[in-house]
Amino acid sequence: GQYVLVAEVTEVNKGDGSGSPEAESSPAKEGGSDSGRKRRSRRASASSRSAYVGVRGCPLPISVEPAALSASKSTLSVQLSDGASDERRGVAGAQWSARVACCDAYGNAVAGDGSSVRVEVVQVGGGSDAEGEQCTVAVRSAQGDRSKSSSSSSGSGGSGGGGSAGYLGVFSCERSGQYAVRAYSVGSGELIGESAIAVSAGSVSAGMCSVSGSGLSGGTAGSESTVYVHPRDRYGNSTSGASDGGLGECRLTGWLVPNGGGGASGSRIGCQVSYESSKGAYALTYTCERSGAYRLSLSLESKDGESESVGASGYDVVVRAGRGDGSQSVVRVEGGGVVRSDGSVGCRAGERVRLSVEVRDRHGNPVEATSDESREDVLDSVTALSRDEAVCQTSVTHVKDAVWHIDAVVKRVVGATVDVLVNGALARGGSVALRCAAASPCARMCELAAAGASTESDGAVVCTAGDELRIPLHVRDVYGNACSSETATPALFTASIRGPDGTAVPARIERGTASGGGGDGAQLVVVGAATLSGPHELVVRGAGGEAVRGSPCRVGVRAGAASGRQSSVEGCGAEVHGRAGETQRVRIVLRDAHGNAAAIGSDVAASAIVRTRLLFAGSGSAVGDEDAESSVVWDGSSGSSKTAVAAVTIRKTGQYVLVAEVTEVNKGDGSGSPEAESSPAKEGGSDSGRKR
Numbered sequence: 001g002q003y004v005l006v007a008e009v010t011e012v013n014k015g016d017g018s019g020s021p022e023a024e025s026s027p028a029k030e031g032g033s034d035s036g037r038k039r040r041s042r043r044a045s046a047s048s049r050s051a052y053v054g055v056r057g058c059p060l061p062i063s064v065e066p067a068a069l070s071a072s073k074s075t076l077s078v079q080l081s082d083g084a085s086d087e088r089r090g091v092a093g094a095q096w097s098a099r100v101a102c103c104d105a106y107g108n109a110v111a112g113d114g115s116s117v118r119v120e121v122v123q124v125g126g127g128s129d130a131e132g133e134q135c136t137v138a139v140r141s142a143q144g145d146r147s148k149s150s151s152s153s154s155g156s157g158g159s160g161g162g163g164s165a166g167y168l169g170v171f172s173c174e175r176s177g178q179y180a181v182r183a184y185s186v187g188s189g190e191l192i193g194e195s196a197i198a199v200s201a202g203s204v205s206a207g208m209c210s211v212s213g214s215g216l217s218g219g220t221a222g223s224e225s226t227v228y229v230h231p232r233d234r235y236g237n238s239t240s241g242a243s244d245g246g247l248g249e250c251r252l253t254g255w256l257v258p259n260g261g262g263g264a265s266g267s268r269i270g271c272q273v274s275y276e277s278s279k280g281a282y283a284l285t286y287t288c289e290r291s292g293a294y295r296l297s298l299s300l301e302s303k304d305g306e307s308e309s310v311g312a313s314g315y316d317v318v319v320r321a322g323r324g325d326g327s328q329s330v331v332r333v334e335g336g337g338v339v340r341s342d343g344s345v346g347c348r349a350g351e352r353v354r355l356s357v358e359v360r361d362r363h364g365n366p367v368e369a370t371s372d373e374s375r376e377d378v379l380d381s382v383t384a385l386s387r388d389e390a391v392c393q394t395s396v397t398h399v400k401d402a403v404w405h406i407d408a409v410v411k412r413v414v415g416a417t418v419d420v421l422v423n424g425a426l427a428r429g430g431s432v433a434l435r436c437a438a439a440s441p442c443a444r445m446c447e448l449a450a451a452g453a454s455t456e457s458d459g460a461v462v463c464t465a466g467d468e469l470r471i472p473l474h475v476r477d478v479y480g481n482a483c484s485s486e487t488a489t490p491a492l493f494t495a496s497i498r499g500p501d502g503t504a505v506p507a508r509i510e511r512g513t514a515s516g517g518g519g520d521g522a523q524l525v526v527v528g529a530a531t532l533s534g535p536h537e538l539v540v541r542g543a544g545g546e547a548v549r550g551s552p553c554r555v556g557v558r559a560g561a562a563s564g565r566q567s568s569v570e571g572c573g574a575e576v577h578g579r580a581g582e583t584q585r586v587r588i589v590l591r592d593a594h595g596n597a598a599a600i601g602s603d604v605a606a607s608a609i610v611r612t613r614l615l616f617a618g619s620g621s622a623v624g625d626e627d628a629e630s631s632v633v634w635d636g637s638s639g640s641s642k643t644a645v646a647a648v649t650i651r652k653t654g655q656y657v658l659v660a661e662v663t664e665v666n667k668g669d670g671s672g673s674p675e676a677e678s679s680p681a682k683e684g685g686s687d688s689g690r691k692r
Helices: 033-044 372-381 687-691
Strands: 002-005 008-012 050-054 060-063 075-080 095-101 117-126 167-172 177-185 191-199 210-212 218-220 224-230 251-258 272-276 281-287 292-301 307-309 315-320 330-335 345-348 352-358 382-386 392-400 403-410 416-422 425-437 461-464 468-474 493-498 504-511 523-529 534-542 553-558 563-570 583-591 610-616 628-634 643-650 656-662
Touching (some): 075 191, 095 191, 117 167, 218 224, 224 292, 224 315, 251 281, 352 416, 352 425, 392 416, 563 656, 610 628, 610 643, 643 656
Parallel strands (some): 218 315, 345 425, 461 553
Antiparallel strands (some): 002 060, 075 095, 117 177, 177 191, 210 224, 224 281, 251 292, 272 281, 352 403, 416 425, 493 504, 493 534, 504 523, 534 553, 563 583, 583 643, 628 643
């Protein structure tokens, strides 16, 4: 306020007028009532020797300004700018006023502005959909609306100072929730005051409502799909906490209409609307039995019938087919084999029979595989089962859309049945019988049946030189099935017999059977003959040069019985000279009809095989026993060859011829007849004849 200071001095009265009141300034001179008071005081104390005398220059005016802002003496008040009766009271978006009555430490009003007072508004409690982060609201200084306040004067005679004081800030909160309004002294940073306010959501706004849920992308045919509408005001605050569910007097509706694609058809489908308090949202549920593309429209209707789209409505949704169902899926024969009148499929072993299945759900919608993930799902649902997997193998591949191929390969002529299942249920036409015949011959699966022929202890086939060898050839396809006579032809194979000297003798292959051939289908017979005794190999190959099983087959060719044609006298000159009474020894090497060392049992006497006769050279008549004798024994020094030694003792001098003959078995071809041997008459007594 405004004040004056009066100062007086005590003076002594000397009687010379120096201390008289007249010596003091008159009131007119002093121009104030203070000097009058001083004079009256001196008169009253005339008898006194002293008096108070005013000091020159008084009274002294004093002007007192407010001290610095004091946070403890200042106060904060917060209210709605439009008054407490405003219907938007506490609603998001309403304007609030924050007033700070600024005072110094003595309660004097202090002018306040943004440089001395700072007001902040901070959200301390979220609304129904707050995410928990702190929200600070901007406060605008409203100096033109600043309140006027005055404080009472202090001290005796003081006048209360007036003037502009306090700070006014305005703000609005768009997010619902609890807020703290705090005022601070800028100079000291101290808190002036704090006030709590509550902001609730406003009326629902269709454009600000949020929509969520799996039903926005579509669903599965025949199954319920749901979208959730979260009601919000124009600032995005959830209104679901209201007693009316946040819609007020509005009504929420939803429709699904075909969008001209994917097979969708029919009229629009309505959504069932319900409120789920646990989610604070409205659930709109729809069910489509027909797969395809649809458009979902959501709207908010007011009580007067006006409709407004909710969120980003409408939404393009795709209703997908459900799980494949066997009763609706159809199997057809696409290729391979021949469909017979009884519905079975005829095929050859190894031939691929292709079946197709169009997978559909229980409502008849094709279950299309449009991505790797969906292909895996459908592949898991389609199963092709063979009742004997060792006989028939199956594989499933995707073709396009809802069509899948099932490739079945039957390996054995016993046939197989393929059952096509969709999610465990047999598809329509899904049990397909496959009747299988053998495939073309495969050399590596064909087999020489050497076990059926005469064999030695080491497994080699045994035969006699020159005799015909017949070994069965089992003709099979690549899966081991016995081939039919239509496919098992001799022209598919070649055969030869390789001897110990490396020379190969061709063999022939013909239809027929042989001893030990077995009975597993058509048979071919390998026919061949070897004339050289010793170990041989029978080699049979297919048309591509691949050897059959059991090839090469070891063949042991034994020498045949002794043959006079091939046996010979050895160890003698053209003519044998001797003396009467001396014994002459002539070696006879026995060979079979093919020149092999003859096969003669060890217990057979030489005389049983070889017979010798002595004849007179001139007459050809036989020499009597009294003039000569002869015997035949085996030559033990000849090794493996069967060599007979004829011991001849002649007692009379003269010219003789020795005739040696071999016992042969007549095979019916004249090879063993006596006429085939050289007679003495035909040989005319020559040396060569004698040797034979």
